[in-house]
Amino acid sequence: MTTAPLTERSPARAAWDKTGTVVVPGALERTRFEAIRAETLSRLERTVPYVREEATAHRDGSFASPVHCGFLPAGPELERLAYDKELLAALRAATGLSRLVPRGGAAVVYREGDFQGLHTDTVKATITVGIALTSGLPSMGWAPGLRDAHPDRLAEVIAEHGLFPEGEGFTELGHPYADGSVRAFAGYNVPHWRRKHQGRVGALATLGTTSGRVCW
Template identity: 80%
Template sequence: MSTAPPTERSPAPTAWKETGTVVLPGVLEKTRFEVIQAETLARLDLATPYIREEATAHRDGSFASPVHCGFLPAGPELERLAYDKHLLTALREATGLSRLVPRGGAVVVYRKGDFQGLHTDTVKATVTVGIALTKDLPAMGWAPGLCDAHPDRLAEVVAEHGLFPEGEDFTELSHPYADGSVRAFAGYNVPHWRQRHPGGTDLLATLSYMDL
């Protein structure tokens, strides 16, 4: 099963450079989305806890703070999507990163009380693609003003504002649901987070791409 090319012209790379995020329309067929959604629901019992209690700076320059959620390895169709040539081409065009290579996928499982504190993704995730597999997945916190901030600075932000910063310097990013589009964001460069989940079960499929 192949992902169709974008139905609209991809946003200019300048938009990516200015905001660190872009929504790509028309890159995920409805049938493919439904297969990914179904395979994820069928494998939920394979999810394992993902828990961290402390804030840490990693050698690759990324920053992590406390987290509590579930982690599910990608099913076959999600893994195929990660390596889909049409999606990769759209990402390269929208970001201007012509040497992006896929690193695979996974699903994050959020249940009541789950959260991810302010963090940046591993260096292997220059670009992260998020796909909401449930309709009411809450938006994630987003701090473009802290793009490329040193981990020590991010530790100061957590100490001052907590795991889920609020205020005019911080904003939110939502994820499209079942409309053929996906959101890409600069997971390694821009700090982001998710507040404590209000209840129920929400699923976020993620794909990672590294700029060589």
């Protein structure tokens, strides 16, 4: 894959700065998707429960609220994708962030009733990539109007709107499923959440990349 040199404020960068998310088409071959899906679903017994009851601010500036789900370390196939040069090039081109470097991956596992309340990711992840490995995952809640909001403000939002805000300023993003595309999003500075999962076990592969700096 060949990409043109990126300027500091390319059109892709401007679009990324405005929305904080982008769907990258053709980033994942079907055979590779199936391999990652199979290795993840075959290792569900290794899932580590992740449960939090309180809303807290972390020292790195990220914000956490109640959550109930599970995490599964990346298997060999997902780990290879996390460091794939072509995927990294596609992410750089789609976002205009030319200094991205990979940080690895994991899978989030949702069983009946599992959820993630409004939160932001670690500041070390400039871009988080989400890949739905099962159909039927609830959409991801998204609050671009709260980008870079202070944790105190996010605590106020939860007090006013609950863990899964609705209404003006709050929207939802779907994760493409098995069509070769992936969703990239600025989870470290745009608050997001996921409503309670219904039905059979769901899984979302996640990849992290960092630009080495977080001031855009």
